[in-house]
Amino acid sequence: MINKIENLLQGFQSGNKKSLARFISLIENGNEHNYLLLDKIYAQVGKAIRIGITGPPGAGKSTIINCLTKRYRHLGKTVGIIAIDPTSPFTGGALLGDRIRMNELASDEGVFIRSMATRGSSGGLALRTHEVADLLDAFGFDIIFLETIGVGQAELDIVDAADSIVVVLVPESGDAIQAMKAGLMEIADIFVVNKADREGADRAALQIQQALEFRNHNFDWKPPVLSMVANQGKGINLLEQNLEEHANYLASHHRRQNMKKNRIEKYLRQIINEKLVEKIWQPALKKKMEGQIDKIKQKKKSPYAAGQQIVKELLRNKIKN
């Protein structure tokens, strides 16, 4: 196994995309060597610009990423794309179609696309995505896109790891007050009203502008609200410019350093929480659980009391294998 790992690392370091793909799979499957591997490439992490794109299914996120990628490629930059698939029946067939459309890009050597499934990943998806973004960063991609639908805390956690966050809405997305409630006003660096040739686009943009007035003012970056018709390429230019301005803003205001510290802290927290939970589930604990389950079933004990007791014992190192 160690030999295989060495080979994988060598392949990765020499820019082999197959090694990269295999590396990602190891991470996704939670292979026991994953942290050994990630540790070895961490020195190379930190050069890429990470752009989070979030919004409802069908808002045109993939189309926008598609267009931006072509522009970045034109400028000679390489692009990695991480698409979080909600593996849900409720997104209709759109996702699949987008993937197929994106496959145009897949034949380009300077582009790498990876879908990650939400199904099965119990809460650890944000961490997993961050790890994969680190991999793409270390591999040398200049730009990394993180694409998610913005429903729920888990998805917001994912884009939180990006340098710039673009929130894509459509005129019918519903009112901006809901966006505010969802915390999007706080995390968005740039708003896009896509499909702006539809009715209500101006009103939607105006509502977002108004909602932004209520935003927390300890930022000196005011998120622009851009109108766009991505599938006709309209407005992509402007988005690219705004992304560049935001990158400059981060650099010039030393915000990136601050952000970096916060991000590292959050990242380390996630790692500690997840690894701790991973480590405790050894045979000794499982055996301990069995006895407690019977007691709970017989109503001799509540799961709350049982759980707290086990946690206490774990932290006193009293459950040993």
Added chain:
Amino acid sequence: MINKIENLLQGFQSGNKKSLARFISLIENGNEHNYLLLDKIYAQVGKAIRIGITGPPGAGKSTIINCLTKRYRHLGKTVGIIAIDPTSPFTGGALLGDRIRMNELASDEGVFIRSMATRGSSGGLALRTHEVADLLDAFGFDIIFLETIGVGQAELDIVDAADSIVVVLVPESGDAIQAMKAGLMEIADIFVVNKADREGADRAALQIQQALEFRNHNFDWKPPVLSMVANQGKGINLLEQNLEEHANYLASHHRRQNMKKNRIEKYLRQIINEKLVEKIWQPALKKKMEGQIDKIKQKKKSPYAAGQQIVKELLRNKIKN
């Protein structure tokens, strides 16, 4: 504080709904006494039938719950409803409308409705929902509805705690293959194709039927696929009958006992994982983190190595307050 807790418990035990509501708030806010309280009422948990209703925004979940609740009330049963609000901008205004419509029920003494926000709950939402369901159960409600949109693992975890799971789709929900991918075929006990007066309803039902053929066959319950026009009350009768049949099935096949054991195990696991993570974040660990963050920032260490080291020390009880 202890006095307040005693008062709250007394109010709860005597059937005071205000005490119930306050109790739920304590749970939601993760009050330190929450487990003490839950422990005290656990002996009364276990009588209610829990029904999970999941499906995309706009499928008519609230309308269906509304109709079913009226029927159950007619039969003299009391009903508790837990609605998981995704607090997302992408559900449009529908949710709000549903809540208002549901408020008709709120004036009925035998009905209790509670919305729970996904925002802010970092992964612990399934546990929180389970705890609140236990509360409603102990309070004495005969039927408990758990309503979620079925996107992502977190939401599936929530309905997993139900006795019967109803998946609501509409003719336009997209093909059944996607539902299969999302794991809904495995968890659904009853399928509903709502808004069945729209085009494509028969085809949608047929597709679900076909997809069910591929379902894991170690169950002897075959999920029915029901057509419904909930806002005209059409098909509610049949759904109620099927829910009763499923409840009988669980009772007669001793499945409920088995399910109960699995549920307790999963529940205890969630409690242990969450309480453990809660317990470790004391000042000593935070201080320890600070030093590591600087090293990571200077690239002297990777977050992976730092995280693993901290976890090791935690489990050896080497980080003490």
